[in-house]
Amino acid sequence: MIGIVTDSTADIPKELARQHEITVVPLQVIFGKEKFLDGIDLTPGEFYQKLRQVDKLPTTAQPSPGAFEVVYKKVAETCQSIISIHISEKMSGTIRSAQIAKDSLPDLDITIVDSGYVHSPLGLMAIEASRLARKGATKEGILQLVEKFKRSLxxxxxxxxxxxxxxxxxxxxxxxxxxxxxxxxxxxxxxxxxxxxxxxxxxxxxxxxxxxxxxxxxxxxxxxxxxxxxxxxxxxxxxxxxxxxxxxxxxxxxxxxxxxxxxxxxxxxxxxxxxxxxxxxxxx
Known part of the structure; x- marks a missing residue:
């Protein structure tokens, strides 16, 4: 079995993520001294309401390598391989954190993929990768599909x-x-x-x-x-x-x-x- 991991910038609705067995690693949104996990501590509706009430824009932060380590170890309990598909490296340091986590877990078969996108293109890649994985596709076949999406979207x-x-x-x-x-x-x-x-x-x-x-x-x-x-x-x-x-x-x-x-x-x-x-x- 191949496990699919992505991050919260994919904006996959929670029910879809559960349905497709996709593990989502949250980024952080920071309003002053308040930190929120994207999609967990703060829904989109709550976020936009809060955004309209502040004078200073919030900032964002990628997941820590440690957060990825925890996720990879958990997914590896039931999956032989992991494909981790993420927001464009030119937009976020998320892939850097994922790579550090991968390097610290040499016994696990983890492939990090730069989607080149964010939001629903990233979410779509993760969902379609999961569909193929659950049909028994090979890792190479799934990666080829992701590359095809990157060219076609x-x-x-x-x-x-x-x-x-x-x-x-x-x-x-x-x-x-x-x-x-x-x-x-x-x-x-x-x-x-x-x-x-x-x-x-x-x-x-x-x-x-x-x-x-x-x-x-x-x-x-x-x-x-x-x-x-x-x-x-x-x-x-x-x-x-x-x-x-x-x-x-x-x-x-x-x-x-x-x-x-x-x-x-x-x-x-x-x-x-x-x-x-x-x-x-x-x-x-």
Whole structure:
């Protein structure tokens, strides 16, 4: 049996994580002197409520190597191998902690994977890896699937302001947009493991339309598309985008996920994201 481990920036709903037997290692969100484990001590709703009440933005911290050691030892009690899939190394030190833990446990078969993403792309990789693992796939087959997802996924997102990304140091290739933010609505993506500018348009509604048109360049309206809509405390916006996706692409699967507290710290409230790909055969 192969065990799948990820971290809380995957934003996998708890019930799904339990259903797919995925072990989630939480990052920390820090409001002043208060520390919270992402998704455990603080739900997304509680986080955004708290975020609106503070003058100073919270910070985040990756899990310690010790936290990973505890998880790996526990998973190894029932699994011969472990695949640990995590937030892009360019966004967080989480993979560094996981690697230190792996190095301290030489007797365990642990493979660390940099997803190159965060939020639902990472969560999707973990879920699909778990599905294959429970079907008896080999470690090599699962890793090949993850690599295929990394190449095939599309992600576009809108933020109400770039200030959260700027202050959190996660703005990446989108930093050039700051000066003209008042005049444009940037559409962002993740490229080579970090936030990057995709396109600049005028207005939120136009940006949503461009997102849909861009998705249409990849997705086939044949019932095989898979779409994840993510939002940070904007359920109505998310449902509206999801409905437009249903009408246009008739996807095989469409899910709406909340953006959790760690990702929300850097993206800010009001973020709207779309992750998409065409279904492909999963060999293992």
């Amino acid at each position: 599309g992600i576009l997102f809108l933020v109400e302001t770039l200030q959260y990304l700027k202050m959190g140091g996660r703005i990446g290739g989108a930093k050039g947009l700051l000066a003209s933010m008042l005049k444009i609505q940037p559409i962002l993506t993740i490229k080579e493991g970090q936030v990057d500018a995709f396109k600049n348009v005028r207005g939120w509604n136009k940006a949503r339309q461009v997102m849909l048109d861009t998705m249409g360049e990849t997705l086939k309206a044949d019932g095989q598309a898979v779409i994840f809509v993510g939002h940070s405390d904007s359920p109505q916006e998310a449902e509206e985008l999801a409905e437009r996706c249903r009408e246009r692409f008739a996807p095989r699967e469409l899910n709406i996920w909340e953006i959790g507290s760690v990702v929300g710290t850097h993206a800010g409230p009001g973020t709207l994201a779309a992750v998409y790909f065409n279904e492909f055969r999963q060999d293992g």
